[in-house]
Amino acid sequence: MSEAAVRRPGRPRSTEADEAILGAALAAFLEDGYQGMRIEDVAARAGVGKTTIYRRWPGKDELIAAAVAGVTEAGEHADTGSLRGDLLAVVERLRRSPLSGRTFARLVAELDANPALAPIYRDNVVRPRRAALRAVLRRGVARGELAGEMDLDLAVDMLIGPVMLRGLQEQIDPKRPPLSPERLVDALLWGIAAR
Secondary structure, eight states: OOHHHHSOSSOOOOHHHHHHHHHHHHHHHHHHHHHHOOHHHHHHHHTSOHHHHHHHOSSHHHHHHHHHHTTOOOSOOOOOSSHHHHHHHHHHHHHHSGGGTHHHHHHHHHHHHOTTHHHHHIIIIIHHHHHHHHHHHHHHHHTTSBOTTSOHHHHHHHHHHHHHHHHHHHHHOTTSOOOOHHHHHHHHHHHHBOO
16 A cells, blocks of 8 residues: 555644644633633634644643643653652652643632533643652652552652642742752651651
8 A cells, every 4th residue: 555545635733733722722721711711812822723723622621631731741750769869850840840830720720610620630630640650659669768558649649739839829929939849858758768
């Protein structure tokens, strides 16, 4: 079978258009919220037609999910050789993520008014981040740095919670001193490290 016969008709999808649309969708969501966000506005910001967006995403929910997923950085975390090093890298990554600041604050605010966003947030932000962090903690258990019977989900909460809360607080009070990853990780390890 020839390459021409295998190729789908029409122009190939443009990664530049995808990136422009997702960036425009995230900006519109942050500025206008879920209810105020309109596909027409996203298309205008991205410099594409509405049909270009609808060919990629069937509706606003899917578009927001893709835009949020694009900034979560949820992949696996590097193995530094020590649990402390791994956790410091995780905290730095969470702090630098756009979801620890304004985007996170908007998502949290929108969840109450738009329950349909809950599965989008859960599936594209919460679950991937928690799974990646549980993998880091499992490595600590395998290296003997953590007790095998510890509650990994509680440890994940204890690490992510302060980072997300500080991100919200920095939106309210930008003069607040930045979170110290070392202090957070050392406090966590003091409570959960293998004895």
